[in-house]
Amino acid sequence: MDYAGVVLLEVLYMIAFLALTSAGLAIVFGMMRVINLAHGEFVMLGGYTTIACARAGIDIYFAMLVLAPLVVGIWGLIVERLIIRFLYGRMIDTMLATWGLSLLMVGAVTLIFGSSAVSVPAPIPGYRLGSYQMGGYNLFIIAVTILLVLALWFMLRFTRAGLIARGAMQGPDVVASLGYNPRKVYMITFTAGAALSGLAGGVLAPLTGLLPSSGGAYIAKAFITVITGGAAVISGTLSSAALFGVINQLTSFGAGPVIGEIAMLALAIVLLRLMPQGITGRFFRNGT
Amino acid sequence: MTGWRSIGRVQWGWFVAAAAVLALLPLAFDTHTATVLLIWALFAMSLGLMWGFAGLLSFGHSAYFGLGAYAYAISSVNMGESTIPLVLAVLVPALFAAVVGAMMFYGRISDVYMGVITLVVTLILFKFMSATAGDAYRIGDARLGGFNGIPGFPTLNLPGFPEISLYGVPPYYVCAASLLLCYLLSRWILARSFGRVLVGIRENEARCELMGYDVALYKTGIFTISAGMAGLAGCLFANWAEIVTPGLFALGQAAEVLIWVIAGGLGTLIGPILGAMALGMVKLLLGQQTLIDNSLVLGAILIVVVLAIPRGVVPTVQRAWGWRTRTRRGRAKAASARRRLGGSPGESA
Numbered sequence: 001m002d003y004a005g006v007v008l009l010e011v012l013y014m015i016a017f018l019a020l021t022s023a024g025l026a027i028v029f030g031m032m033r034v035i036n037l038a039h040g041e042f043v044m045l046g047g048y049t050t051i052a053c054a055r056a057g058i059d060i061y062f063a064m065l066v067l068a069p070l071v072v073g074i075w076g077l078i079v080e081r082l083i084i085r086f087l088y089g090r091m092i093d094t095m096l097a098t099w100g101l102s103l104l105m106v107g108a109v110t111l112i113f114g115s116s117a118v119s120v121p122a123p124i125p126g127y128r129l130g131s132y133q134m135g136g137y138n139l140f141i142i143a144v145t146i147l148l149v150l151a152l153w154f155m156l157r158f159t160r161a162g163l164i165a166r167g168a169m170q171g172p173d174v175v176a177s178l179g180y181n182p183r184k185v186y187m188i189t190f191t192a193g194a195a196l197s198g199l200a201g202g203v204l205a206p207l208t209g210l211l212p213s214s215g216g217a218y219i220a221k222a223f224i225t226v227i228t229g230g231a232a233v234i235s236g237t238l239s240s241a242a243l244f245g246v247i248n249q250l251t252s253f254g255a256g257p258v259i260g261e262i263a264m265l266a267l268a269i270v271l272l273r274l275m276p277q278g279i280t281g282r283f284f285r286n287g288t
Numbered sequence: 289m290t291g292w293r294s295i296g297r298v299q300w301g302w303f304v305a306a307a308a309v310l311a312l313l314p315l316a317f318d319t320h321t322a323t324v325l326l327i328w329a330l331f332a333m334s335l336g337l338m339w340g341f342a343g344l345l346s347f348g349h350s351a352y353f354g355l356g357a358y359a360y361a362i363s364s365v366n367m368g369e370s371t372i373p374l375v376l377a378v379l380v381p382a383l384f385a386a387v388v389g390a391m392m393f394y395g396r397i398s399d400v401y402m403g404v405i406t407l408v409v410t411l412i413l414f415k416f417m418s419a420t421a422g423d424a425y426r427i428g429d430a431r432l433g434g435f436n437g438i439p440g441f442p443t444l445n446l447p448g449f450p451e452i453s454l455y456g457v458p459p460y461y462v463c464a465a466s467l468l469l470c471y472l473l474s475r476w477i478l479a480r481s482f483g484r485v486l487v488g489i490r491e492n493e494a495r496c497e498l499m500g501y502d503v504a505l506y507k508t509g510i511f512t513i514s515a516g517m518a519g520l521a522g523c524l525f526a527n528w529a530e531i532v533t534p535g536l537f538a539l540g541q542a543a544e545v546l547i548w549v550i551a552g553g554l555g556t557l558i559g560p561i562l563g564a565m566a567l568g569m570v571k572l573l574l575g576q577q578t579l580i581d582n583s584l585v586l587g588a589i590l591i592v593v594v595l596a597i598p599r600g601v602v603p604t605v606q607r608a609w610g611w612r613t614r615t616r617r618g619r620a621k622a623a624s625a626r627r628r629l630g631g632s633p634g635e636s637a
Contacts, residue, residue, distance in 0.1 A: 035400060035403075083591060083595065086595055087594070087595075091399060091400055092345060092399065092400075092403075093594050093598060095347075095400070095403060096546070096550060096590060096594050097590065097591050097594040097595065099543055099546070099587075099590065100547070100586075100587040100588070100589070100590025100591040100594065101587060101591060102587065103543060103583040103584070103586050103587030103590065104583070104584055104587030104588055104591065105587070106581075106583050106584075106587075107580075107581035107582070107583040107584025107585070107586075107587060108581075108584055110581050110583075110584075111580075111581055111584065216539055220407070220408070220411050223404060223407070224404065224408060227400070227401065227404050256419075258415055258416070258418070258419035259419075261415055262412050262415055262416055265408045265411055265412045265415070266412065268404070268408055269405050269408055269409070272397065272401055272404060272405055273391060273392070273395045273397065273405075276395070276396070276397055276401050
């Protein structure tokens with residue numbers, strides 16, 4: 001019974017992890033059809049911001065929930081102005097340029113922070129579930145993810161900004177007909193997506209520790225979660241995060257973490273072969 | 289018009305000059321360095337062939353490079369000689385690519401989705417190979433060795449004489465010959481109707497399909513050929529490094545070859561070759577110092593190329609050159625020359 005509880009919590013944590021790290025990428029992809037391959041490094045930057053601030057004596061919750069999204073959001077704005085805006089509509093070129101950006105950021109962070117791992121202790125102590133020792137911080141991550149998804153859903157569904165965003169998903173013409181400049185909407189979207197990536201990095205930093213190359217661990221998972229989910233931001237990300245989370249953790253419990261990850265990646269290939277438009281291209285077509 | 293004649297019309301002079309330079313290079317340049325530059329050039333050309341001419345971008349071409357290296361290492365440990373392993377190093381990646389390619393192209397997967405799948409394939413290989421430490425993972429006498437890879441396999445020997453192994457200058461000539469032969473093979477493929485249809489698919493896939501060509505078959509074909517060449521490059525690299533590690537499959541390797549190709553120039557064969565050699569040299573020089581990180585420079589190059597010269601250096605230079613000669617000779621003459629050559633600007637070099 002305790003074991004079932006452990007498995008359930010681990011599965012929930014994995015789903016939350018996937019949804020949280022994919023949210024920024026999903027928003028940018030869903031609205032702008034831009035794949036940001038530097039997404040993993042945006043997450044990493046959020047993590048480094050949090051750890052650097054926490055070491056400088058700033059309250060860690062303030063650092064991860066406010067400062068990390070702020071710093072990465074501003075960085076995203078700079079990137080959009082300098083690189084992305086010249087490449088709208090050229091999907092492959094955007095992928096290449098952002099891949100270059102990802103290498104550049106890895107190199108820069110290595111220069112600044114060195115190539116050894118940095119970490120900060122998790123601010124929430126562990127607890128016991130029957131005879132198992134559990135990390136209390138995982139629960140915090142699950143809670144943050146649930147709040148984030150609810151906030152996104154509320155914003156997209158019930159606010160003026162959400163209406164414009166949903167218009168942007170259908171195409172730049174729709175935004176223009178609502179009376180807004182699509183370019184400006186894209187700029188704000190990319191900044192918001194970057195800020196979300198920063199939040200994810202900040203929240204995850206105490207749990208995972210960080211290396212300059214940590215971004216690579218996020219990008220592949222976020223990438224397949226978003227592409228497999230399809231164009232609808234919330235239902236797509238949630239459905240594919242749930243699917244991959246369950247598969248990854250159940251296989252990991254049976255056959256070890258490496259086989260778990262391989263199973264997840266293999267499943268992604270099969271799903272893309274069967275549904276190239278993603279899960280939401282076939283099901284929940286009118287979702288957000 | 290046969291393939292050979294149309295290869296022969298333009299390039300033989302340059303080709304012989306390049307071969308002569310390669311033949312004499314060991315006199316002037318460190319052979320060890322020159323060898324690895326040629327290997328990288330071959331790897332880049334294999335990607336340039338399918339990306340530049342068929343418009344198929346594999347984000348994880350390192351998968352086939354690594355498979356070639358591993359196929360060679362595993363089979364040479366088991367056989368104790370290098371001739372059959374060399375053949376296997378081409379066949380294994382080619383067959384693997386044929387399966388992956390058929391799955392993608394007959395499923396009408398293209399663009400971003402092809403990018404995801406090729407990337408995920410190389411990630412799977414990377415994760416799997418990294419996790420093969422211990423005695424349980426062995427193929428015949430070869431232990432896969434997990435993250436440490438396979439060291440100490442027999443390197444290239446004279447075909448038929450396992451006791452006479454090649455080291456020093458001869459492997460350099462093997463690499464030079466491989467590059468030149470693969471270049472000729474690629475030129476020949478591109479001059480055949482197979483190559484013409486590939487360029488047609490790049491330009492307008494729907495039209496080619498409506499003309500009755502089996503587009504998926506052509507795409508799978510070029511993917512297979514390209515993977516075989518990448519496998520050969522991987523095998524030569526294994527011989528150069530004398531060890532194979534999962535790092536061959538890593539994303540960094542995949543990104544690097546992509547940067548070489550796009551910086552050198554899409555739609556040419558010489559572009560990727562020169563791009564790989566020049567940027568490979570930069571990488572080796574940067575590796576000798578610790579002040580500036582290698583990936584910082586590579587990343588900056590990739591961004592600048594995509595933003596400023598998205599077609600790459602060689603086609604941009606060619607276009608500038610073509611423009612100058614055209615204005616000198618007058619437009620009508622250039623137009624008639626283009627008609628006579630019957631090629632698009634993207635096909636020269």
